[in-house]
Amino acid sequence: MSSPGGTAGTAAAARSAGTAALAIAVSSFAVWQPWPVMGDTFLNLRWGGWPQGAVLFAPGVHTAEAGWLEDFPPTLARRLGRVAAAGVAALMMLMLYLVLARGKDQALAMGADVPTMAFALLDGVIAVSGTLWFLSWLRCRWPTHGVMLGKAARASYATYVIHPLVLTAVMVAFALVALAPGIKFVLVAAAGVAACFTAGYALTRVPGISKVL
Incomplete structure (x- = not known):
């Protein structure tokens, strides 16, 4: 383009x-x-x-x-x-x-x-x-953004790549928690998003991997 x-x-x-x-x-x-x-x-x-x-x-x-x-x-x-x-x-x-x-x-x-x-x-x-x-x-x-959003933006591609693995791990971790399905869904969604972006950003800080992700 x-x-x-x-x-x-x-x-x-x-x-x-x-x-x-x-x-x-x-x-x-x-x-x-x-x-x-x-x-x-x-x-x-x-x-x-x-x-x-x-x-x-x-x-x-x-x-x-x-x-x-x-x-x-x-x-x-x-x-x-x-x-x-x-x-x-x-x-x-x-x-x-x-x-x-x-x-x-x-x-x-x-x-x-x-x-x-x-x-x-x-x-x-x-x-x-x-x-x-x-x-x-x-x-x-929103032409500008803060530090946190900037880090999330930097981690977005890595998050996209690894999110199935991270979300699966979060769901397994919550599998034995005795909560109503609706409440568990909200908690898993919130924890999953945070975990995916955290893991994604961590990968962007690894030498070598950061050039790919």
Whole structure:
């Protein structure tokens, strides 16, 4: 993605966003043929959601390193917000149509057909436009942060990588605690978030590992 700046930069940013959305749509449509979104997969890996995650992750790393979001055009951000809202509305209408036409159980049955293509396209549009709008909105309202939030931001990628292991450990630790399920859920969620970010930040302080995470 090129760095936005002025009218040309805004146009370039819009093209980059469109390219990312199209990449998600095409790759998702291809992956959904053998692995539908709600289908059963080995170890519940949900392959159908991987194209979106991969496409969002790769440009995300690049834009963060290049500072692409530092001067993201506010006008484009607002437009992307409207696009995301329209995409959500269109997706809801598509889902309603599929439920009425196929029934609730078969609404998300993916195939090489027009509804699946439309679903994949809307998925890409919402993912890219919604993400960019939300990031821009956050940066406009909280342009600065304190030391604690800065450390959490630095640890965010490491936290993402290790959170399944940490959360599993927290859940095992709470397994024998005699509490109501609702209360235990709240406690595990709070402790899990804190533990994940603490462990993630600790890893970023380890020489060698810090260059990767």
